[in-house]
Amino acid sequence: MDQYKSSYIEEAHELIAEMETSLLQLEQNPDNEALIQQVFRDMHTLKGNSAMFGFKVIAEFTHHLESIYELIRSGQQKVTKEVLNVSLASLDHLSALVNDNSLSSAESQNKHKQLTAKLVALVNITNAKEEIAEVDNCLQKPTGIEECKVYEILFSPAGNFFYNGSNPLYYLDELKSLGECTIEALTDNIPSIDSLDETLCYTSWKIEIKTKVQPAEIKKVFQYAEHLCVLEIAEKASVEIAEAAAPAVEEPKLAAEIKGAKPVQKETVAAKKNIISSVRVPSERLDTLMSLVSELITLQAKLGTLTEQLPHSELLAVTENLEKISTRLRDNAFSMSLVPVNNMLTPFSRLVRDLSSDLNKEIDFVTEGAETELDKNIMEGLADPVMHLLRNSIDHGIEDPDTREKAGKPRNGTILFKAYCSGTNVFIEIKDDGKGMDPEMIRAKAVQKGIINKDEVLSEKEVFNLIFLPGFSTAEKISEISGRGVGMDVVKRKITDIHGQIKISSQVNVGTTISIKLPLTVSIIDGLLIKVQDADFVIPLSSVDRCFELHSPADLNHFNNVIVLDGEQIPFINLSEEFNGIEDITESQEIIIVYHEDHKVALVAGHVVGKFQAVLKPLGRYFLQMESISGAAILGDGNIALVLDTNKVIEQYSNKKRLALCH
Amino acid sequence: MGKTVLIVDDSDLVRRVLGFTLKKEGFNTLFAEEGKEALSLLEGRDISLIVSDLNMPVMGGLEMIKEVREMENYRFMPVVLFVSDAGADLNHYIRTSGATIVFDKDAIKEKLASTVKKLIW
Numbered sequence: 200m201d202q203y204k205s206s207y208i209e210e211a212h213e214l215i216a217e218m219e220t221s222l223l224q225l226e227q228n229p230d231n232e233a234l235i236q237q238v239f240r241d242m243h244t245l246k247g248n249s250a251m252f253g254f255k256v257i258a259e260f261t262h263h264l265e266s267i268y269e270l271i272r273s274g275q276q277k278v279t280k281e282v283l284n285v286s287l288a289s290l291d292h293l294s295a296l297v298n299d300n301s302l303s304s305a306e307s308q309n310k311h312k313q314l315t316a317k318l319v320a321l322v323n324i325t326n327a328k329e330e331i332a333e334v335d336n337c338l339q340k341p342t343g344i345e346e347c348k349v350y351e352i353l354f355s356p357a358g359n360f361f362y363n364g365s366n367p368l369y370y371l372d373e374l375k376s377l378g379e380c381t382i383e384a385l386t387d388n389i390p391s392i393d394s395l396d397e398t399l400c401y402t403s404w405k406i407e408i409k410t411k412v413q414p415a416e417i418k419k420v421f422q423y424a425e426h427l428c429v430l431e432i433a434e435k436a437s438v439e440i441a442e443a444a445a446p447a448v449e450e451p452k453l454a455a456e457i458k459g460a461k462p463v464q465k466e467t468v469a470a471k472k473n474i475i476s477s478v479r480v481p482s483e484r485l486d487t488l489m490s491l492v493s494e495l496i497t498l499q500a501k502l503g504t505l506t507e508q509l510p511h512s513e514l515l516a517v518t519e520n521l522e523k524i525s526t527r528l529r530d531n532a533f534s535m536s537l538v539p540v541n542n543m544l545t546p547f548s549r550l551v552r553d554l555s556s557d558l559n560k561e562i563d564f565v566t567e568g569a570e571t572e573l574d575k576n577i578m579e580g581l582a583d584p585v586m587h588l589l590r591n592s593i594d595h596g597i598e599d600p601d602t603r604e605k606a607g608k609p610r611n612g613t614i615l616f617k618a619y620c621s622g623t624n625v626f627i628e629i630k631d632d633g634k635g636m637d638p639e640m641i642r643a644k645a646v647q648k649g650i651i652n653k654d655e656v657l658s659e660k661e662v663f664n665l666i667f668l669p670g671f672s673t674a675e676k677i678s679e680i681s682g683r684g685v686g687m688d689v690v691k692r693k694i695t696d697i698h699g700q701i702k703i704s705s706q707v708n709v710g711t712t713i714s715i716k717l718p719l720t721v722s723i724i725d726g727l728l729i730k731v732q733d734a735d736f737v738i739p740l741s742s743v744d745r746c747f748e749l750h751s752p753a754d755l756n757h758f759n760n761v762i763v764l765d766g767e768q769i770p771f772i773n774l775s776e777e778f779n780g781i782e783d784i785t786e787s788q789e790i791i792i793v794y795h796e797d798h799k800v801a802l803v804a805g806h807v808v809g810k811f812q813a814v815l816k817p818l819g820r821y822f823l824q825m826e827s828i829s830g831a832a833i834l835g836d837g838n839i840a841l842v843l844d845t846n847k848v849i850e851q852y853s854n855k856k857r858l859a860l861c862h
Numbered sequence: 863m864g865k866t867v868l869i870v871d872d873s874d875l876v877r878r879v880l881g882f883t884l885k886k887e888g889f890n891t892l893f894a895e896e897g898k899e900a901l902s903l904l905e906g907r908d909i910s911l912i913v914s915d916l917n918m919p920v921m922g923g924l925e926m927i928k929e930v931r932e933m934e935n936y937r938f939m940p941v942v943l944f945v946s947d948a949g950a951d952l953n954h955y956i957r958t959s960g961a962t963i964v965f966d967k968d969a970i971k972e973k974l975a976s977t978v979k980k981l982i983w
Contacts, residue, residue: 203875203878203879203882206875206878207875210873210874210875240872240917240919243917243946244872244873246946247873247876247915247946247967248873248875248876250946250966250967250968251876251879251967251968251970251971252971253968361938362931362937362938363931363941363960363961363962364938364939364940364941364961364962364981365940365962366940366962366980366981368980369977369980369981372980373980398938422952422953422956423956423962423963423964425953425956426956426957
């Protein structure tokens with residue numbers, strides 16, 4: 200049975216999450232019966248499963264919760280805010296219980312008591328008469344009678360005994376488990392063969408049993424047949440009847456019905472076809488699939504290189520086909536690990552709901568583009584930072600209803616969570632219509648904290664970006680909810696971990712928008728393969744704007760590190776100089792324009808080889824310090840190319856320049 | 863060849879557990895999510911016993927048993943009904959459901975295998 204415990208836990212968590220979603224929807228439409236039914240059904244299933252697996256505490260607790268919804272279902276109770284609050288709190292508690300069924304800490308014990316009391320109170324308000332049934336007391340234990348007694352039992356099934364599928368022999372078998380039995384079949388009632396109805400039971404049994412148990416226990420064996428038989432149990436020593444069994448041989452309605460009804464040809468029920476539209480696969484298997492596909496792509500690149508070296512017309516055709524198929528395989532494998540953003544939304548709407556009522560704010564959480572799909576690994580990394588951003592919006596962004604009214608806004612604040620696809624990126628936007636941020640205030644704060652100089656010139660965007668620096672927090676008082684000063688820089692780091700970028704824009708009194716740009720996937724990227732002297736590097740294609748050939752090194756203005764392209768002045772970084780410390784002037788050089796935030800920056804490289812599908816492999820711990828390198832990829836010829844994080848390259852470069860200026 | 867037991871429950875987990883318990887005892891198992899599906903499975907098969915939940919979507923256990931009892935081939939088939947309400951009156955179900963045996967959901971995991979064995983041995 201134990202092997203099913205983990206399945207039980209998994210399913211319990213799923214049920215709880217499902218209920219949470221339904222409850223939150225129920226809050227919006229409290230009269231939706233389908234939702235109420237859904238919640239009730241889920242609770243019922245959870246209760247049943249818990250009882251089956253011996254999680255008595257959970258079963259009992261869920262039973263109380265279910266009672267409320269039973270009342271709601273029958274229209275005796277309304278879905279009120281109070282009910283929902285208690286229900287949601289109970290779900291949280293259940294979730295904790297599933298993980299730790301023993302109620303080990305005093306805290307959870309208290310919580311359990313409080314919530315149970317609340318639930319019981321809710322049920323009692325509506326239905327004062329109803330008493331919560333105590334959960335089954337353990338079976339009565341046989342009182343310590345040790346000596347064996349002999350009972351004589353007469354078991355005469357009613358004629359229609361077989362009509363509910365019963366089998367008298369089953370009861371005799373059960374009886375044998377209680378003690379030593381001598382069984383005698385009484386067949387006097389069997390009629391002659393021509394008047395015999397083979398569907399009726401004519402036999403009775405006389406059993407002598409030597410047992411330690413009480414007569415009540417013996418009677419219990421027949422509990423399923425009580426209404427279908429005459430049962431007499433007598434202690435043999437004293438002939439008096441120990442406990443007269445109810446000799447009621449009431450004809451059960453059902454049996455009577457069957458007797459009367461002529462056998463009707465049942466209309467054939469069309470066999471329900473089982474079409475399995477989706478399969479659940481453990482995520483480890485998906486990860487394995489992905490890494491295998493990655494290997495395949497690497498191998499395919501190798502084959503491509505070999506074919507180029509040994510051109511052979513048939514081999515070329517095969518290689519080309521293989522490439523096509525492996526690309527499709529890759530795309531397919533990727534789409535498998537894509538999950539709609541919808542999956543992560545429930546905790547968010549829950550957070551908004553709970554926090555806003557804690558802070559006495561009225562906030563609507565609106566979602567858009569919830570069907571947008573995102574790699575599950577990215578989504579996992581996204582949950583925490585988004586949670587934090589939402590907290591910020593609720594705590595600092597949206598004002599109190601009264602303040603809002605004074606500012607001429609509707610009392611209800613709105614937080615919009617929007618997801619959409621654009622190119623090879625997914626964008627997530629969190630937009631609130633709160634008080635917004637004042638660039639002047641941020642600036643003043645940054646100056647005060649010594650993050651920037653008093654007379655440093657910053658664009659509005661750059662000012663907002665200051666928020667993401669470590670040690671910056673504008674919250675005047677540190678509250679539980681946000682503003683612990685670790686906020687935004689951690690958010691930014693987490694987003695960067697999943698190769699995302701975060702941007703912020705805000706207008707005083709209108710609101711703040713935070714937009715997060717994410718790659719579709721983390722493990723395979725389309726890149727540009729370049730050579731810097733003899734080393735191979737890959738630049739993610741998503742950040743590349745254009746490539747140029749550099750006609751003469753003289754075009755590079757070394758004095759202020761600027762190159763003029765199409766009449767535009769663009770700062771440049773010589774990669775060869777950056778990585779090797781020496782300038783490479785011998786070969787012809789090429790220029791790659793990349794985006795850094797909103798600026799263009801030119802990277803000067805030796806030679807652009809071409810487009811390359813890079814399978815990102817993590818580098819070992821010795822490379823952890825190398826921030827500008829985000830991973831490595833294996834080339835077709837077996838060489839290793841390092842994947843550049845252009846943003847980091849540029850940041851490092853400008854940091855170095857800044858330091859050089861200071862000294 | 864072991865006998866075939868039809869397991870009817872709307873929880874996938876319960877179906878799997880019961881199925882596992884009975885398979886270990888050498889029974890063949892068939893599964894249905896609710897009463898209607900169960901009835902459609904009965905047609906044309908040799909099923910010896912039904913284990914069913916009481917509360918299910920579409921068609922519940924009581925309704926299903928009623929239908930089963932009206933089928934020519936299955937009117938005497940043993941049916942084990944399990945009821946998950948802790949406070950429910952088992953006796954009431956024993957008398958009226960038409961099921962052969964009625965269990966608490968708690969009891970089922972200890973008693974199911976032995977009961978089924980005795981019923982259709």
